[in-house]
Amino acid sequence: MDIEKKLEERGIRPTANRILVMRALYGFSHSFSLRDMEDKIDTLDKSSVFRTLRLFADHHLIHEIDDGSGSLKYELCTAEHTSDDDDLHTHFFCEKCGRTICMHDIPVPRVLLPEGFVPTSVNYVIKGVCDECSRK
Secondary structure (H helix, E strand, C coil): CCHHHHHCCCCCCCCCCHHHHHHHHHHCCCEEEHHHHHHCCCCCCCHHEEEEHHHHHHHCCCCEEECCCCCCCCECCCCCCCCCCCEEEEEEEEEECCEEEEEEECCCCCCCCCCCCCCCCCCCCCECCCHHHHHC
8 A cells, every 4th residue: 555645645745644644544443543543653642643633534534433432433434535425334332342333334324304404424323232242
């Protein structure tokens, strides 16, 4: 994966910090929090990591998940283009282990809003116990 090219494709100038955060992104197999990213990259301060994640979200490189835990989670977008809504899928928050799992194959139900209402984002989270925790 050419990280610099990926950043440039999304209109992001590839600086050393951004490349470092991008490399760390590929190390997560599931959604992650700011704290998770800080733990993974101990050479950057919290504000630098946060600003980089914010920039990545603004350029649709990652999407933000508000799972109700009080801590935003992030996940790498899988769409090739910023116009694709690959983050419009269901999320599952495990109340036992605290993981937030993206369920890409389960679309967010369409909601018909009254005339004049214009949605800017959709957050669909199901809470319960994940498959791994339910087997324990």
